[in-house]
Amino acid sequence: MFSGFMVNAWEIGTIVAVVGGVVGFFVVLRGAAFPAHAIPNGAFAGAAGANLLGVNPLIGLGVFSLGAALGIGRLTRRGRADAVTALALVMMLALGAAFLSQSTEYEPEIFSLLFGEILGVSRGQIVPVAVLGAVCVLFVGVLYRRLLLTSLAPEIAAAQGLRPELVDTAFLVVIACATTMTVPVVGALLIFTLMIGPPAAARCFTDRAEIAFALSVAFALVTVWVALACSYVSDWPVGFYVSVFSAAWFAAGRGYLAWRRHTSAPSRPWGSSPDV
Amino acid sequence: MSNGPVLDVDHVSVAFAGREVLDDVSFQVQASEFTGLIGSNGVGKTTLLRSVLGLQRIDRGEIRVNGAPLSRHARVLGYVPQKVSLDPDVPVRARDFVALGLDAHRFGFSRRTKDERQLVEQMLMDVDAERFADTRVGSLSGGEQQRILIAHALISQPSLLLLDEPLANLDPKSVEEVVSLLHRVAKDHGVAVLLSAHEMNSLLPVMDRIVYLTNGRAASGTTDEVVRSDVLSTLYGHHVDVLKLHGRVFVVAQPSESDVEIPEHSTLTIE
Numbered sequence: 001m002f003s004g005f006m007v008n009a010w011e012i013g014t015i016v017a018v019v020g021g022v023v024g025f026f027v028v029l030r031g032a033a034f035p036a037h038a039i040p041n042g043a044f045a046g047a048a049g050a051n052l053l054g055v056n057p058l059i060g061l062g063v064f065s066l067g068a069a070l071g072i073g074r075l076t077r078r079g080r081a082d083a084v085t086a087l088a089l090v091m092m093l094a095l096g097a098a099f100l101s102q103s104t105e106y107e108p109e110i111f112s113l114l115f116g117e118i119l120g121v122s123r124g125q126i127v128p129v130a131v132l133g134a135v136c137v138l139f140v141g142v143l144y145r146r147l148l149l150t151s152l153a154p155e156i157a158a159a160q161g162l163r164p165e166l167v168d169t170a171f172l173v174v175i176a177c178a179t180t181m182t183v184p185v186v187g188a189l190l191i192f193t194l195m196i197g198p199p200a201a202a203r204c205f206t207d208r209a210e211i212a213f214a215l216s217v218a219f220a221l222v223t224v225w226v227a228l229a230c231s232y233v234s235d236w237p238v239g240f241y242v243s244v245f246s247a248a249w250f251a252a253g254r255g256y257l258a259w260r261r262h263t264s265a266p267s268r269p270w271g272s273s274p275d276v
Numbered sequence: 277m278s279n280g281p282v283l284d285v286d287h288v289s290v291a292f293a294g295r296e297v298l299d300d301v302s303f304q305v306q307a308s309e310f311t312g313l314i315g316s317n318g319v320g321k322t323t324l325l326r327s328v329l330g331l332q333r334i335d336r337g338e339i340r341v342n343g344a345p346l347s348r349h350a351r352v353l354g355y356v357p358q359k360v361s362l363d364p365d366v367p368v369r370a371r372d373f374v375a376l377g378l379d380a381h382r383f384g385f386s387r388r389t390k391d392e393r394q395l396v397e398q399m400l401m402d403v404d405a406e407r408f409a410d411t412r413v414g415s416l417s418g419g420e421q422q423r424i425l426i427a428h429a430l431i432s433q434p435s436l437l438l439l440d441e442p443l444a445n446l447d448p449k450s451v452e453e454v455v456s457l458l459h460r461v462a463k464d465h466g467v468a469v470l471l472s473a474h475e476m477n478s479l480l481p482v483m484d485r486i487v488y489l490t491n492g493r494a495a496s497g498t499t500d501e502v503v504r505s506d507v508l509s510t511l512y513g514h515h516v517d518v519l520k521l522h523g524r525v526f527v528v529a530q531p532s533e534s535d536v537e538i539p540e541h542s543t544l545t546i547e
Contacts, residue, residue: 029366141384141385142383142384143383144384144385145376145379145380145381145382145383146380146381148368148376148380149376149380152360152362152366152368152373152376152413153357153360153362153425155355155357155360156355156356156357156360156425156428156429157380158329158331159329159331159353159355159357159438160355160380160381160432161330161381162380162381202367203365203366203367204365206367207367207368207369207410207411207412208367208368208369208372209367209368209372210385211367212367257365
């Protein structure tokens with residue numbers, strides 16, 4: 001389990017988990033789950049297009065996910081964010097369908113774009129993924145507090161000169177960056193679960209942002225590691241296990257929260273008091 | 277700090293789609309004074325506050341804060357918006373939210389110093405928020421959240437605090453509490469307050485100055501100077517009466533000039 005092609009899988013899985021946990025924390029906090037879903041799925045069309053042109057799929061992924069991020073960021077400044085995101089998603093899926101219809105590529109290639117092929121990762125893929133991952137983590141780390149305040153209270157952040165609309169777009173670009181690096185590894189359909197499940201669970205276990213942030217990364221790591229091991233043993237796809245364990249974290253988190261509220265309800269007397 | 281006004285709104289006009297929302301509005305806010313920005317819904321109070329914050333482009337005129345033209349006021353202005361919607365399970369405690377007022381612009385995860393943590397503690401005490409300081413900010417009641425927003429805005433020690441309709445949707449007792457809290461905290465911290473409201477009576481005891489806004493135009497001065505029949509009639513463009521009753525003030529428009537026949541007891545009240 002810890003030799004040969006599996007070494008690459010462990011390494012790249014670890015990188016993807018860290019990025020998923022870090023970026024995902026703010027995806028959940030900002031309520032950006034829909035863009036985080038739309039960007040990877042749209043980016044899949046870019047990879048299909050790149051296949052058709054015979055260029056590196058990573059370039060197609062990059063171009064499409066970046067285009068989607070900037071487009072969604074630009075257009076959501078006025079008008080309905082969800083409608084714009086949905087339209088961007090279907091446009092890119094339509095393009096993907098068109099590219100695929102022209103492609104002579106056989107099915108497993110397409111399948112791997114959607115569901116990833118982490119067990120087939122080569123040494124050469126690790127470096128670009130690590131670099132893109134480091135960029136994402138660095139960005140979130142440096143702008144951590146800005147991201148926090150612009151997520152919680154964009155109007156207040158704007159009044160403090162923090163430019164929330166700029167932070168919004170920059171963060172979408174980070175999602176695009178994370179997407180580009182992770183789609184070939186875990187697939188377009190499944191990176192999303194890693195960005196939602198562990199962070200959404202993490203915030204149930206603590207009321208402190210820094211701890212939730214760290215927990216989000218820890219949960220994502222455990223998810224990927226356990227999924228890899230299960231996949232190795234059972235021969236089922238890694239993505240399946242990643243999704244199941246991500247959802248399980250979330251279920252556990254909500255359960256914990258419900259239990260906490262149930263047991264600690266009487267100790268919060270001001271909750272029901274009518275004063276300010 | 278200079279001895280001039282903290283805020284100088286100088287012949288400011290703002291138009292949306294050809295309609296003048298603010299039409300040649302001028303007024304000043306003096307250091308450490310409590311100013312009420314009074315007007316009914318939709319007269320441009322929020323537009324005016326957003327203009328002062330630099331979030332709204334103004335078409336004519338100038339806004340100066342501490343004598344400097346409008347640009348990046350960031351740290352000299354504190355702002356409490358009308359509403360902040362937060363998920364109840366957001367992993368941020370009330371005290372962490374207050375602390376963000378101090379360092380949201382800072383890069384990275386740098387730990388807060390002992391002095392900063394003490395400042396947060398002091399601020400929480402100033403707004404009577406110690407007992408829910410460790411609760412998630414999203415799960416607080418509206419009034420509790422408002423105290424946290426005020427603490428967040430004040431902790432960077434601005435010279436002017438702007439509040440957008442902080443008294444809307446509060447019951448009368450809470451209104452009184454918030455007004456006296458603001459009055460006390462503003463005095464303690466030596467900060468000027470510009471507070472928008474659609475009703476002036478609850479502010480009469482603490483207001484040093486009033487800016488009365490209607491139809492995009494403003495009159496300002498002390499309450500006695502502004503809330504008078506002649507001043508407000510000019511502002512409204514038709515006759516209004518100002519009635520004083522048990523220390524409360526009512527602005528009443530008389531429909532007598534209208535051609536339409538209206539029953540005698542029917543009056544239009546503009547709060």
